[in-house]
Amino acid sequence: MLDLAALEAENETLLAFLYLCPVGIVQFAVDGTVRLSNPYAAQLLIPISPSRTIANFFVALERCAPELRNIAKDFPSDRGQVVQGHRIVVSGTGPGPRYLACSLLKISADCLIAVLQDVSREVQQEQQLKQNEALFSAIVTGVNDFALFSLNECGRIDSWNVSAVRQTGYPAEEVLGHDLETLVEARVAQPGLIAEQVAAAAQEGWSLREARLVRRDGQRYWCQILVAAVEGAQGDIQGYSVVMRDVTERRMTTEEFRRLVTTDHLTGAANRAHFFEQAGIALDRSERSGQPLSVVMLDVDHFKSVNDGFGHAAGDAVLQALVRQCRACLDEVAILARLGGEEFAVLLPGTDLGKAALVAERMRFSVATLDGLPVNVTISLGCAQMDKRIDSIDALLRQADEALYRAKRAGRDQVVVAPPLPEPSDLVVV
Amino acid sequence: MLIVDHAAAVGEAFDMISPVRLDVANDAFLDALPFGVVGLSDTGITETYNATEALYAGLQRQTVIGQPFFLMAGVCMNNFLVAQRFEDEEVIDTIIDYVLTFRMRPTPVKLRLLKGPKLLRHYLLIQR
Incomplete structure (x- = not known):
């Protein structure tokens, strides 16, 4: 005992x-x-x-x-x-x-x-592994769907061959002397994406991206593009080798999976994980290219009283409608994400603070004038732009969050920018 | 010679007691205090662990003394809100609201964090 x-x-x-x-x-x-x-x-x-x-x-x-x-x-x-x-x-x-x-x-x-x-360390290793795997498969998998050609030191196509013709449909005379942008689908093109990839290869030796290209006959396809710098004896760049791999098939089978792991299942907005991943990429691009990068934080006013007074189903309907309305105000490169609860963020690559404020105002107006919900709601928004004094996405979000807080304090249903623009009257309802 | 004993401890308040007093206190004094007291070396080794804290946590003094506090009895405070502050800040005398998991029961507490250049140890005072 x-x-x-x-x-x-x-x-x-x-x-x-x-x-x-x-x-x-x-x-x-x-x-x-x-x-x-x-x-x-x-x-x-x-x-x-x-x-x-x-x-x-x-x-x-x-x-x-x-x-x-x-x-x-x-x-x-x-x-x-x-x-x-x-x-x-x-x-x-x-x-x-x-x-x-x-x-x-x-x-x-x-x-x-x-x-x-x-699992922070595991996730970091996974991301590294994913990149290595993509590189590896780009190099070793069946050679049929490959296009191999080269660029001169200015990034213009200087050799073109049968593999490239087979994949893209373009004959040599239509592409020689042009840059890679020629092959990118114009409608969804992110201007400068390919130029940046070449710049990244110049800096780091190689660069691997996935992009949506368009064949000469108009058919779109997903492509893994590996650009490797060819260096001379003095380390100067003499040109680039390019390997393009058609990955449409793999992309189709993973598209549904991609959707599942990147979206918030209630609202269909991007989820937190996807937002931070894309924000990291956008930040790198912005630092490299000097293009502006802004974020808008937004939050439903008095959301708790919607849930308490009308039930969680009404709260859910409000969040879904909000995402629909805000999406309609955004272009294709913007990313609207639900960060948690009734809190959302919009990533705006290539957008300065003034434009971000206009987009924010458009979203505010669009939600405030929305009919057909069990209850009318408004949103408050805070905008911030990346600059040298801000060292991370977290810090940028904090700036936007502070602006959002000021919008709440000032009576809600409004947009506040951080730091304050000199002329608040610049804000007009679009 | 400074004599501190059980009687002197009565009436010492959690938010008022001077860390210098804790530096010179003997075990009887510390054990009589109605709040938890943990004293740490520069490297985070537990040097003081009073009876009130031992009772809250369900751990005996001899189990904890000599061990790295934030890796053992104080695991729940091993983040930027508490442990990191002792590393980052030179002088601290602050009280924060926190939740400790005494015997796995989440318990709201007030924590007083004390650190200063002239003190022998860093202190963590815990009031339920």
């Missing part, structure tokens, strides 16, 4: 085991009320929780993974794995981990256990 001292010692051993457990473990009720949590879970959750508490699991993750509440609610049975290794992007919430993985296990009708892990 165990005596009290032995029980105490065993209790302490168990406590120490849980205190030191290198993954976060939380037990909570279906409404999210936390019953038990080990310290590592608190270490991960408290910094990202909007209220800096962990009384409720879903509330703590509301900003970063609002989908978990619905996923758990929709789980049909009393027992079983609800999600496994669900990625949560926590970038933008402060220093510390950038990615968490969350597994949810339902153990009874009113009890769930979550396991949380910091």
